[in-house]
Amino acid sequence: MLSRVADSIYWMNRYIERAENYARFINVNFTLALDMPMGKEEQWEPLLEITEDILYFRKKYDTVDKEKVIDFLAFDTDNPNSIYSCIAHARENARTVRENISTEMWEQVNSLYLLMREPKFGSGIMTREPMLFFREVISGIQSFRGITASTISRSDAWHFGRLGLFLERADKTSRLVDVKYHILLPSAEDVGSTLDLLQWAALLKSVSAYSVCRRKYGYISPNHVIELLILDRRFPRSIYFCIKEAFLSMREVSGNSDGNSYNIAEKLMGSMHTQLEYTDIQGVIKDGVHEYLDRIQVDIMNISDAIFASFFAHSNIDK
Amino acid sequence: MSTTLQANFQPYIADGLFDEAFDQAGRIRNTYAAFGDSFNLLAQAKIREMQYATVKAQLATGMTFNVYDEGVNKERILPIDIIPRIISAADWELIEKGLHQRITALNLFIDDIYHDQKIIADKVLPAEVIRSCPNFLEPCVGLNPPHGIWCHVTGTDIIRNNDGKYYVLEDNLRVPSGVSYLLENRELLKRNFPDLFETLNVRPVYDYTHHFMELLREMSPRPHPHVVLLTPGIYNSAYFEHSYLARDMGIELVEGRDLVVRDDCVYTLTTSGLKQVDVIYRRVDDIFLDPSAFRRDSLLGVPGLFEAYRKGNVALVNAPGTGIADDKVIYAYAPEIIKYYLDQDPILPNVPTYVCDRPRDMDHVLNNIEELVVKEANASGGYGMLIGPQATKKSCEDFRKRIKADPRNYIAQPVINLSTVPTLASGRIEPRHVDLRPFILYGRNLKVIPGGLTRVALRKGSLVVNSSQGGGSKDTWVLG
Numbered sequence: 001m002l003s004r005v006a007d008s009i010y011w012m013n014r015y016i017e018r019a020e021n022y023a024r025f026i027n028v029n030f031t032l033a034l035d036m037p038m039g040k041e042e043q044w045e046p047l048l049e050i051t052e053d054i055l056y057f058r059k060k061y062d063t064v065d066k067e068k069v070i071d072f073l074a075f076d077t078d079n080p081n082s083i084y085s086c087i088a089h090a091r092e093n094a095r096t097v098r099e100n101i102s103t104e105m106w107e108q109v110n111s112l113y114l115l116m117r118e119p120k121f122g123s124g125i126m127t128r129e130p131m132l133f134f135r136e137v138i139s140g141i142q143s144f145r146g147i148t149a150s151t152i153s154r155s156d157a158w159h160f161g162r163l164g165l166f167l168e169r170a171d172k173t174s175r176l177v178d179v180k181y182h183i184l185l186p187s188a189e190d191v192g193s194t195l196d197l198l199q200w201a202a203l204l205k206s207v208s209a210y211s212v213c214r215r216k217y218g219y220i221s222p223n224h225v226i227e228l229l230i231l232d233r234r235f236p237r238s239i240y241f242c243i244k245e246a247f248l249s250m251r252e253v254s255g256n257s258d259g260n261s262y263n264i265a266e267k268l269m270g271s272m273h274t275q276l277e278y279t280d281i282q283g284v285i286k287d288g289v290h291e292y293l294d295r296i297q298v299d300i301m302n303i304s305d306a307i308f309a310s311f312f313a314h315s316n317i318d319k
Numbered sequence: 320m321s322t323t324l325q326a327n328f329q330p331y332i333a334d335g336l337f338d339e340a341f342d343q344a345g346r347i348r349n350t351y352a353a354f355g356d357s358f359n360l361l362a363q364a365k366i367r368e369m370q371y372a373t374v375k376a377q378l379a380t381g382m383t384f385n386v387y388d389e390g391v392n393k394e395r396i397l398p399i400d401i402i403p404r405i406i407s408a409a410d411w412e413l414i415e416k417g418l419h420q421r422i423t424a425l426n427l428f429i430d431d432i433y434h435d436q437k438i439i440a441d442k443v444l445p446a447e448v449i450r451s452c453p454n455f456l457e458p459c460v461g462l463n464p465p466h467g468i469w470c471h472v473t474g475t476d477i478i479r480n481n482d483g484k485y486y487v488l489e490d491n492l493r494v495p496s497g498v499s500y501l502l503e504n505r506e507l508l509k510r511n512f513p514d515l516f517e518t519l520n521v522r523p524v525y526d527y528t529h530h531f532m533e534l535l536r537e538m539s540p541r542p543h544p545h546v547v548l549l550t551p552g553i554y555n556s557a558y559f560e561h562s563y564l565a566r567d568m569g570i571e572l573v574e575g576r577d578l579v580v581r582d583d584c585v586y587t588l589t590t591s592g593l594k595q596v597d598v599i600y601r602r603v604d605d606i607f608l609d610p611s612a613f614r615r616d617s618l619l620g621v622p623g624l625f626e627a628y629r630k631g632n633v634a635l636v637n638a639p640g641t642g643i644a645d646d647k648v649i650y651a652y653a654p655e656i657i658k659y660y661l662d663q664d665p666i667l668p669n670v671p672t673y674v675c676d677r678p679r680d681m682d683h684v685l686n687n688i689e690e691l692v693v694k695e696a697n698a699s700g701g702y703g704m705l706i707g708p709q710a711t712k713k714s715c716e717d718f719r720k721r722i723k724a725d726p727r728n729y730i731a732q733p734v735i736n737l738s739t740v741p742t743l744a745s746g747r748i749e750p751r752h753v754d755l756r757p758f759i760l761y762g763r764n765l766k767v768i769p770g771g772l773t774r775v776a777l778r779k780g781s782l783v784v785n786s787s788q789g790g791g792s793k794d795t796w797v798l799g
Contacts, residue, residue, distance in 0.1 A: 002577050006590045095381065096553050099566035103380075110381050156590060253590060311590040 001156035005097050006253075007312040009157050012093035013164030016109070019086035020141040021172040022073055025050060027134040028206035033066065037194055044069040050172075050179045053081055070130065075121075083137060087112050102151035108144045115140060159249035163307065166249075170242035171300045176203060177229050178293040181222075200225055207237045226289060227281040239296060240276045247273045253311065265306035272299045327359050327366065328741060328748050337481050337738040338750055339404060350405045350798065353519055357512070358402070369511050370401050370743050376510075382503055384556045386787060392554065398791040399504050400742045401511055404753055404773040411797045414477065414485060414757065415767045417667030420657060422473055422759050425490065425644045427660040429469040432643055433459050443659045444652055448676075451727050452649065453697055454642030456605060458612055458625060462638075465538045466763060469638040472531070473759040474498070477667070477771075479738035486670045486735065488754065490650060492641040494602050497772040498758045499560035500792050502527060502567075504772075508794040520799030522769035527758070528567040534762030535568075535598050538634035544597035547571045547587065549578070551603050551619045556787075561602050575603070580623030585633045598634045599624075605639045647696045647730045648674055670735055675726040684722060684731040688715050691731040693722070706782075708734060737782055740793065742775055752776045753793065754784050770795035 025047055033042040045064045048054040053072070056079055061068050076082045080089075091113040098106050115121070121133050145165075152158050180203050200220050204210040209228060212235055217224040232238040247269050254266045262270070284292045333341050340351040347355045358366075374396065377383075383394040406414075431437055432449060439446045449455055474495025476488040505524050509516060535546045550561035552574050565572035571587065578596065579586050586593035601608065607617040612625035627633045643649060649656075651672040657665045673680040673691070684691060688707050695703035705718045722729045739750035757771030773793040774784035784790040 001590050002571055002573060003588050003590055004574065004577050005571075092553070095558075095562070096572075098381075098562045099570070099572050103566075106381060107379055111379060114378065160590075255591065314588050 001100070001160070003312045003314060005100050006156060006160045007308070008093040008097045009100065009160045010164040010307070010312075012090045012097070012109070013161040014168040015086040015090035015093070016141055016144060017165050017168040018081065018172070019083045019090070019112075020138055021169070021176075022051065022081070022083050022086070023134045023137040023141075024206045024208075025176070026070055026073055027131065027138070028202050030066075030070075030130060030134075031205075032198065032202040035198055040195060042066060046179045047073060050175045051081060052175070053079060074133070075116075084116050087116050087137075097157075100157045102147070104147045104151050105144065108140070108147050112137070112140045112144070156253055159252045160311075162249040163246050163253070166242040166246035167300055167304060169237060170239045170246070171297060173207060173229055173237055173239055173242070174293045174296045174300075176206065177226060178290060181226070181293075182290045204228075209235060209237065223281060223285070226284065230284060230292075231276065231279065231281060243269070243273050243276055263306075263310040265303060265310040268299070268303045268306050272296075272303065327361065327363065328355070331741060331748060331750070333739065333750055336736055336750065336752075337479060337483050339479075339738055339740045339753070341741075350407045354403070354405060354512075354515060357515055366401075366743070373401055373507050373511065374398050376507055377503075380503070382500070382559055384559055384786065385554050386556065395786075397500060397786045398777070399500075399507055400751075400775055400777075400791055400793050401508065402741050402743065402748070403508060403512075403794045403796045404740050404755070404775075405796045405798065406770065408798050410485070411769065413666065415769075417485075417487075417665070418473075418475055418757060418759050418767050419765055420661065420663060420666050421475070421487065421490075421653065422470065422761055422765060424657040424660045425473075425492065425653070426468060426470050426761065428656045429492075429641055429644055430467055431660075433462060433640060438656070438659055441659070443655050444649075448646075448648055448652075448727075449643065452643050452646045454605075454640075454646055456613075456640045456642075458629070459638075459640035462629060462640075464638040465540070465634055468538075468761055470641045470644070471534060471538070471636045471638075471761050473761070474756045474772075475759065477755045477757065478670070478735055479755075481736050481738075483738075485667055485755075487653070487667050488670055488735075489647075490644055490653075491756075492644050493637060494604065495756070495758070496557040496560050496602075497756055497774075497792075498527065498768075499563040501758065501768070501770065501772040501795070503563070504792060504794040519796065521796045522799055524768055524770060527760075527768050528564065530760055530762075530766055531564075532568045532570075534760055535570075535600055535636060537762050538636060539597040540631055540634065541597050545587075545595060546598040546600070547573045547578075547596055549573055549575070549599050549601040549603055551607070555602070557602065564600075570600075575619045575621050578621045578624070580621060580627050583623070583627045583630045583632055585621070585624060585627050596633055598636065600636045605642060608635075608639060645697070647672070647694055648676065648727065651730060670732045673731040675722050675729040675731065680731075681722065681726055684729075685719055688719060688731070690734065692734055693718050693729055693731045696728050696730060706734070737776075737784075740773070740775065742777070742793075744777075744779070749779065751779070752782050752784065755795065769797040 029044065029047055036042055044066055047069055048057050051073065057072055072079055072082065074083045077084060079085060091109050094101065094106055094109045115136060148161065180199060197220065200222065201210060204213050204220070204225060207229065213220055213224060213228050216228065228235060228238060230239045232240060235241055250266050250269050254263055331341060333343060341347055377396045377399065383396050385392055386395055428438065438444050439449065470492040472495060474491045474497060476491060477485050478488050479485050502524060536544050548561055548565040548570055550558060550572055552558065562572055573587060577587055579588060579593070585596040587596055603619050606613040607619045609620045609622060609625040610617045611622045628635050650669065651674045653669055654665045657663060673684050675681045675684055684693065691707045693705040705714060707715065737752040737754055740753050741748045742751035753773050753775045755771050755773055758768045760766045773795045775791050775793050776782060776784045776789065777791045778789050781789065
C-alpha cells in the first residue's frame, strides 16, 4: 500500500477514535454534573486534563466553566483536538484515500462532517440539545466502525486503520484512568463516599464499562476499575486489549510471519504487549498507577513515531 | 401521446432560440415526447422534492470541487438538474461518426508534427503556427508512444446553434475532466426515473471505466501492468473525479510525492518498499510532469519521469505534447487537417473562426469586434475572452490593442446561441443554455461514450456553462 495512503488511513482512524472518546467524556461529565451532591462543584477542568488540552484552553480563557469547556472540546475550530476538528481532519484524510476505503465508509465520515455543520449544532449548543449531539456523534462513529468491519477487505487498509484506532483508544483509556487516580484523588474522608462512587461509576460509563465491571466483580472498587481498564483480556477498551489487537495488525503489515527482521515499530509494540501480558494489578499498584500509566503513554508515543519512520516516511530512500 | 405544451412545463417559452424539447410553436419534439408524458404525471411538489434529494445526494456522496474565493478554499457542488438532455439516435450517429473522424485525424496530426511534419512540407499548415505554439513540446520530437496513440482520452466540446446543427467548439485533448459527473449523474437520474430508462432504451454509460481500464492496460510495456492515476492533489478542482476514477478502476491514486524514478524506471513508495509502475493516467498538465524536463518549479511532478517515458519504461496517458491541437489557431485548421490526413470532409463542422494572424481576418475582427467573441489562443475555462455584444466600449478597445500587439494569440468567432433545455428554475421550468462534452477513448479501438456531459448555464440568459461560473449539469440520454 502507498505509504501516504497508509498514513492517512492510520490518522483517519485515530481522529475518529479521538472524536468518539471526547464525545463520551463530555457526555458522561454532563450527566455526572446533574447528579452532583448539593454543595459540590461541578468539575470540568479534569476533562481538559484528560485530553491534555489545558494549555491551549488557558491561552483562550481565564476561567473554567461548563459552557466554555464544552464549546472548546466540541466545536472550537482553533482547538486541533476538538470533536469538530477531529471529524474534519478524518474527513480530509478520507477524501485523499477514497479509492482505498469503501463508499459506505466515506459516506459515513462525510455524514458525520455534515452533521457537525448543521446549524442546530455548533457553538451555543448548551442552550439547545447538548446530549442529542454527543449521542449522535457517538452512534455515528459506532456505525462507522460497523460499516468498516463489514465492508473492507482485511488487507493493509484494514490493518493500518486498526493500528490507529487501538493506539488512540489505549492512549485515551490510560488518560481517563490517570485523571481519576491522579487528579480527582479524593481526600481520606471522601474515599467510598457518594461522590467517590459517582466518579468511578462515571468513569466506567464513559467507556461503556459500567455493567461489565458490575458483572465481573459484583461491586465497584478502584482496584477493580483499574484492573478492568488496564489489564482485562476481553474488554475492548482495556489497554491490554487495544495493544494486543494493534500488535496483531502490526504483524500483518510487517509481513514477518517467519519471525525475523523486525522493524522498530514492531519491536516496541511486541515488548509493550509482553509487558502488559505478564503484569498483574498488584504489580501496577506497586509501581504506582500514575507512573505506570505515564509509561504507557510514553510507549504509545514512541510506537507512533516508529510507525511513521518504519512505514510512512521512507527516510532511507533518497528522493 | 400529447403533442402540445404539457402542464408541468407551462408557461414555457423557447423564445426564438433552438430548444431541445420544444419547437417554436410550443410542440414537444419526438425525442422528449415519452419523457414529457411521464414527467407530466408528477406533482409539482414531487418534482421539487426529486431535485432537492438529488442535490442532497451529491453532498452526501462528496461530489464536490474546490474553488478559491477571495483567498478562501471552498467546497462546492456542480448541481445536477433532474430534467435530462435527450439526443435522438440519428443525431447521435452523426456526432459519433464526426468525433471518430476528428479524433483519428487529430491523432495523426500530432504524430506527424512530432515526426516529419509533412503537413507543413505540403503547405497545408504554415510552419510559423507550430513554431509559435506554446504547447509544442520540443522534448517529444521523435517519440513513438505505444500503438502510435497520443490522445487517449478526449472531451470534445460540442454546441448546437439556432439552426439546430452541431458544431465543435473545442477539442480538449490534454486532460479533459467531467466524465465522473457524467457517470454519477446517470446513477442519480436512475433513482428518479427508473421506468423511463427501461421503456426509452437509454444507452448505458456504466462500462466507461471498464473500457478505460482496458485501454490503460493496453499501453503497458510489460505484462500484468501496475497502473496508477497521478493527481495534483486534494485541492485540485477535479480531485473528486481523480478519486472517483481511481476507485472505480481499482487503481492507486498517487501524487508526485508518492513516486520516485530509479534507473529510468518509475516506482511507488509503499509501506513495503518500492513497486514499479507501468502506466500512469496522469491528470497533471504536461509542463508540471517533470521538473527536470519542463517547469523547474513544479512541485507536482516527478524528477526523471519524462526520461523514463522517453525510454519506454512507463506509458503516460495522455501522451505529453497533445496540447498543440488545443491551440485555437490550430483548431481553426481542423477541416484542413481532416482533409489532409483522411481525405474526407469534416462531418462535424467547426464554429467559423477568424485567425487574427491572417491580415484579412484581423481587419474583419477589428472592424466587427462588437459582434464577435474573441478568445486567446491558449486560454481555457472561460478565461481570456471578450464577448463583443456584452462588452463595454473600453474593453473592446482594450482587446483591439491586444490583438494588434500579438495577433498570433487571438482568434474570433461569431456569437453562437447555445441551444436550450427545460431546466428547473426557482418555482418553474424555464429554458437554459447547454453545451455537450462527449468523451472519446482511443486505445486499440476508438470508442465514443454514448451521450456525454451536458453542462447547463443555470443563470437566466447566460451562455457561460463553466462550473466556476454558475454552471450545473444534466444527465444526457442517447435514445436506442
